[in-house]
Amino acid sequence: MTDPAGQPTVLFVDDDTDIQSAARLLLTRRGFRVLAAHDAAEALTRVAADAIDLVLLDLNYAPGATTGAEGLALLRDLHALRPALPVIVVTGHSGVAIAVAAMREGATDFVMKPWNNERLVTLLHDTLDRLRREAGPAEADSETGEPVLIAVSGPIRTAVALADRIAPTRAHMLLSGSPGSGKTLLARRIHARSGDTAPPVMLDAEGLSTLPPGRGTWIIRGIESLPPPLQRTLADRLDGTAPPRILALSSLGVEELAARLPPRLWLPLEAVRVTLPPLASRQDDIPALATHFLHYFAIRHGLAEPALDTASLDALRLRPWPQNIRELRAAMERMVVLGDAAAPLPGDSTHTQDAPTLAQSEQALIEAALRRHGFNVSHAARDLGLTRPALYRRMARYGL
Template sequence: MQHDEKPLLLFVDDDPDVQSAARLLFRHRGLDIVCAHDAQAALTQLATHTIDLVLLDLNYSRGATSGAEGLALLKDMLVLRPELPVVVVTGHSGVTIAVSAMRAGARDFVMKPWNNQRLMTLIERILASRPVERRTATEHAMIVASATLGQILAEADRLAPTRAPIIICGPPGSGKTLLARRIFSLSRDAGREILIRAEDCDALPEEQGNWLIRNVEALTPTLQRQLADSLEKADGPRVIALSSFDRNGLETRLDHRLMLNLGMVVLAVPPLDQRPDDIVALTSHFSYYFATRHGLPEPDVDDVCLTSLKTAVWPQNVRSLRARVERAVLTGTWQVSSMERHGNAVVPTTLYETERLLIETALRKHGFNVTHAARELGLTRPALYRRMARYGL
């Protein structure tokens, strides 16, 4: 099977000497390689590059020998790329953990110190079976550094194999959709996702499977009752519903029977400004991603800059931070954002930002009641929904 581009390998190992040896070996054999020293860096590399195969060490922290870090990373990588071939490279963890990794989706394993020829034979055999059409990189890695989001992720992973319906609530851009898609990827019935935009929905799908419902509170009363009927069926769909309202807000907006069935589990994703550790990790992630994408150097990030980012206002949460980092890569400097905090005020400087801020302010004032917010803004409900979609609200 012929491929026009050289294969690209990702090697995850915390030992720089081992990384250097791997680079020499693979480049001598005509293979390109990128390296990562821990899980976060590995996910960033996977999101940035078109990786054909991963060599995965299982321990990254000093003194770690259990392999737990590597097994968790293996799961995260296969959520992003289910078909990705992963070869576990193990030393301290031993054969037992390597076998566990294969049960979790790894393609094979090698022991340290490896035999160069045997390792190359294994890699060449796996690469020979890769598809002619190379899978493109995927930016949508879920980067988690805060304990708060880590706990939510652990609960989502625990529930993923079940058929339980789940509500994920949180402000716009906080990561609700990524979390929902992770749950679907880890479910027993992982398959095609049916996206339902509640404000545009005239009828529920006839097809069962995985339903992702955005702005669930915007479903008409009739559709809410029909959805409640579907959830009560033994062979009904697996539903994950997203909303900017919290549980209390949804209790007043959803049919009581629907809330009873749909709201057994509510995962609340906090806004980005309550997760400073995630801000630091995401800044590093987006900086490398956009620098690679645009062919520009990563902007320097000092302590003063990080402090500014951790205390800034992020109206669109992760989306706002992503745009801010891309702008820093393109301009080569961390410009003061027009939407950053100035004292206790948020000062918009463009028509786009002004309209978005007016709409968000009205929505928050009325507890995201679209009818009341539209009346205050002098808009019809459909017009407000269109603007909400435009600004990601």
């Protein structure tokens, strides 16, 4: 997963600009492409948007911080985003004890500040060489990670904290929330923090004709659309001695969903229920999400990143966002592509004369995603945050 010039890409996360400069000078001379991030949010955006081969991770970013807690939390988020991404911890103030804790959390190795240049370069090459030997064919398609789960406001932080607490267990979970609120992303985060090294089985209940064999973790989107025969089959599996772990996703309210599923299936699924609030009720998340998506798409498309002023952010906070994060994501991509933070947003009634319609904007985004993924519908659907059937319906609507 190197850049076109054949250079492996290293992301160095450290708040000290002098150390960043020293690392960039050293590693660039030794044949690496070096990207910088100065805090957790910037690091996650970089990993989501760019083809990163390895992360060098300092553990403290806030002034005066020495506990390493920030870095350990970021390490867990990086592994939720890219489970196979190698992370080498760089530590000074926190010492060996916190570096060992980072190894328990999944860090590949650690180096101490001030590092020995030759040892650091050798460690990077050895780590990348080992990963190339061990990588299977399934990892060839993992150049970029899933979109980042950003939790700033109280309601979403509460939901994520509950999910994180239950993640290491084998408990089934029901993730509910309106379309585009981040249910699939949260399910992937739960699996990444579960300790299960096998990839989750992604299932779209709509149109499903059979259940897969085996145990593992199943993420079932639109659980209410599971055909009645499969509802009974799944209930039987959950009653067995070695059931799969089910992370069920639904946009329905609790009462409506309970009416759609038999009690034998509903009761085990709703034992642990996490509800994601709509974006309109999470106004504190909107600036962070907007900034993230602008940075993400600027990197992805190789374009300048528009700046959002206070008035623009206030306008974003006031929008209803009926399609939630998915809609905000599309609006920010459009701003990047048009190169203007003041560009009209899809559905903005103040720019109706010349602005593309919402349908035209959606069609353009779908076409761009399909081209980006070589018209692989599964990958394009995942990129857009849609199920495959939902993307097929939109493709048919626009004649794609």
